[in-house]
Amino acid sequence: xISNFIIMDGYGLYVWLSFGVALFSCMVVYFKTKKTLxxxxxxxxxxxxxxxxxxxxxxxxxxKVAQQILATSSKVN
Amino acid sequence: xxxxxxxTNIYLIIPKLIKFINSIFFLILLIGLTFALVLSPPDYxxxxxxxxxxxxxxxxxxxxxxxxxxxxxxxxxxxxxxxxFYFINKSIAxxxxxxxxxxxxxxxxxxxxxxxxxxxWDARLTSMxxxxxxxxxxxxxxxxxxxxxxxxxxxxxIAIIGSINLPIIKYSVEWWTTLHQPASIKITGSSSxxxxxxxxxxxxxxxxxxxxxxxxxxxxxxxxxxxxxxxINRN
Numbered sequence: 001x002i003s004n005f006i007i008m009d010g011y012g013l014y015v016w017l018s019f020g021v022a023l024f025s026c027m028v029v030y031f032k033t034k035k036t037l038x039x040x041x042x043x044x045x046x047x048x049x050x051x052x053x054x055x056x057x058x059x060x061x062x063x064k065v066a067q068q069i070l071a072t073s074s075k076v077n
Numbered sequence: 078x079x080x081x082x083x084x085t086n087i088y089l090i091i092p093k094l095i096k097f098i099n100s101i102f103f104l105i106l107l108i109g110l111t112f113a114l115v116l117s118p119p120d121y122x123x124x125x126x127x128x129x130x131x132x133x134x135x136x137x138x139x140x141x142x143x144x145x146x147x148x149x150x151x152x153x154x155x156x157x158x159x160x161x162f163y164f165i166n167k168s169i170a171x172x173x174x175x176x177x178x179x180x181x182x183x184x185x186x187x188x189x190x191x192x193x194x195x196x197x198w199d200a201r202l203t204s205m206x207x208x209x210x211x212x213x214x215x216x217x218x219x220x221x222x223x224x225x226x227x228x229x230x231x232x233x234x235i236a237i238i239g240s241i242n243l244p245i246i247k248y249s250v251e252w253w254t255t256l257h258q259p260a261s262i263k264i265t266g267s268s269s270x271x272x273x274x275x276x277x278x279x280x281x282x283x284x285x286x287x288x289x290x291x292x293x294x295x296x297x298x299x300x301x302x303x304x305x306x307x308x309i310n311r312n
Contacts, residue, residue, distance in 0.1 A: 005115070008125035014190050018129045018183040019114070022136070026288055029175055033295045040302045047309050065088050065305050072092075 044069055084161055088301045091294050098291045102284075109284045112277035120274075127274070129187040134262075135282040137180035137205070139289055141243060143173025144208060147215070148240040151233040163229055164304075166236070167219055168296035172289045174212040181205055192256050200249035201257035204242055211239035 006012050048056060048066065059066050113131035120127035147166045154162040184202065185195045196202065218232045250259045261270040268275070 008128070009119070011124055011126040011128075011190055014126055014186045015114075015128045018132050018186045019110075021182055021186075022132045022179055025175060025179060029171070029292060030288075033292055033299075037295050037299045037302075040299050040306070044302050044306045044309075047306055051309070059309060063305060063308075064085050065301060066309075068089065068092075069302065 041069055041072070084164065084301050084304070087161075088298060091298050095291065095294050098287050098294075102287050102291070105280065105287065106284050109277065109280040112280055117274055117277045118271075123191055126187060126190045129183055130274070131277055131281040133180055133183040133187055134278060135285040136176045136183060138282065139285055140173055140177035140180050140205075140208065141246060143169050143176065143289075144212070144236070144239060145243060147173065148236045148243075151236040154229065155233055163225075163232075164297065164300045166232070168293050168300055170212060170216050170219075171296065172292050174209065174216060175292075176285070176289070177205065177209045177212055181209060188256070194256075197256050199255040199257060200253040201246065201255050204246040204249050207242050208239070208246060211235060211242065215239070 006016075008015050044066075048059065048070070051059065060070065109131075113128055117128065117131075119125045147169055150162040150166050153159065154166075181202075184205070188197070189195050215232055215235045218228055218235065222228045222231060249255060250257050262268045262275075262278075270278070
């Protein structure tokens with residue numbers, strides 16, 4: 001029964017390859033996108049660290065995005 | 078209304094949306110794969126090779142839908158100069174390219190057992206290949222050009238020219254004699270696909286849409302961070 005499921009009446013190679021290619025490429029794109037996002041978040045934080053306390057406070061006061069990136073990184077760390 | 082759709086407001090919602098998609102994605106994927114690979118019946122003519130449809134058709138639909146969205150937003154950006162549309166387009170384009178490539182590859186894998194060939198230069202296949210090339214050109218503008226104004230102009234031009242190809246893809250199977258079968262699912266009029274195959278197809282479409290949404294949100298979030306980083310430097 002399992003071998004029938006795998007062979008699929010001779011079409012198994014094409015069917016499994018189709019699903020396999022889709023799964024693999026989707027996973028590659030997912031991990032690549034996630035890695036890029038993390039890289040940019042890290043770069044943003046590094047940039048924030050280079051500012052003086054006064055500048056940093058100003059950025060955090062005006063930018064909700066900066067606040068959230070900092071909050072997320074604090075949670076992770 | 079445009080203020081509500083500002084990048085900052087969207088950015089604040091993104092983590093919640095990603096969390097929601099992550100919480101339901103694997104369950105729907107499991108249901109979709111069970112239906113597509115186990116529960117759905119083989120076709121009376123194509124046998125089990127019809128299961129490739131559950132990857133091929135949603136991929137092609139999303140590939141086409143992404144380019145349609147890109148075209149509409151490019152035109153709107155041209156008229157109203159809303160920069161946010163440019164960032165949305167930049168985030169959608171790689172998803173459209175991925176699904177168009179998947180549609181071509183899985184179509185080729187379906188073509189070999191069904192038609193006896195991996196590839197034929199027929200109207201549907203060639204127009205899909207043209208769509209893939211338009212996506213590549215569109216993405217290359219972001220990689221190769223430096224000035225944002227120029228990127229917006231060139232990419233919008235490519236999107237508008239590329240949109241001419243969309244109705245060609247849709248009607249290619251009706252206008253010309255092709256190896257590719259005519260559409261089985263119609264928005265207007267009755268579909269010729271059985272409900273036992275329609276259900277897995279719709280579930281797999283939902284899986285692909287959720288995946289596309291997840292990638293879009295992450296890419297869009299990356300774009301916003303990139304802009305905010307630039308703004309820090311300016312201050």
